[in-house]
Amino acid sequence: MKRYLITVLISTLVGTTIVAPANAAYTVKPKAGQCFMYTAADVDAPYARKNPVSCSGTHNAETYLVTKWPLKTKPSEMPDEEALNLAESLCRAWGTDGLISNPFFTFWAWYTPDPAGWAKGERWLRCDAMALNKSGKYISWKGLRIYTGVNV
Numbered sequence: 001m002k003r004y005l006i007t008v009l010i011s012t013l014v015g016t017t018i019v020a021p022a023n024a025a026y027t028v029k030p031k032a033g034q035c036f037m038y039t040a041a042d043v044d045a046p047y048a049r050k051n052p053v054s055c056s057g058t059h060n061a062e063t064y065l066v067t068k069w070p071l072k073t074k075p076s077e078m079p080d081e082e083a084l085n086l087a088e089s090l091c092r093a094w095g096t097d098g099l100i101s102n103p104f105f106t107f108w109a110w111y112t113p114d115p116a117g118w119a120k121g122e123r124w125l126r127c128d129a130m131a132l133n134k135s136g137k138y139i140s141w142k143g144l145r146i147y148t149g150v151n152v
Helices: 002-022 040-044 080-091 115-119
Strands: 061-068 107-111 124-130
Touching: 061 080, 080 107, 080 124
Parallel strands: none
Antiparallel strands: 061 124, 107 124
16 A cells, blocks of 8 residues: 555656646746747647746747737637738748848747737737758757847
8 A cells, every 4th residue: 555655646746747847838928039948849839838948048949029919800710821921921030121131040930829818918929030950850059149129
């Protein structure tokens, strides 16, 4: 019986330690200059799932612009292509006024508030820059900052 209780206790503690970070929610106000350590699943998620990490440490994404979502319509209620086109125009990812003038950054992602944040009146759009290697894996770096000072 004692061995069973110890096993259950250890399983519970280990399970909590392993599961909790993966289920962490994005709880901070977005601002340009924040850095993140993403997995492919984080990038593909419909909403931001992780809080920022220290930019002086290893990271693979940095927020280069935060602006206001200009429509009353939730991005999730728009056709995918329409929402993406609007986000791309707001993030200016590939334009002369945008971020990707540095050839290191080859990928960008955008995020809006999750349903709970939207219900509270949050209407931000967050634009993050990343780099992919030839195999399509996210490249991590340490200390490099790309923040341009644009924060609407």
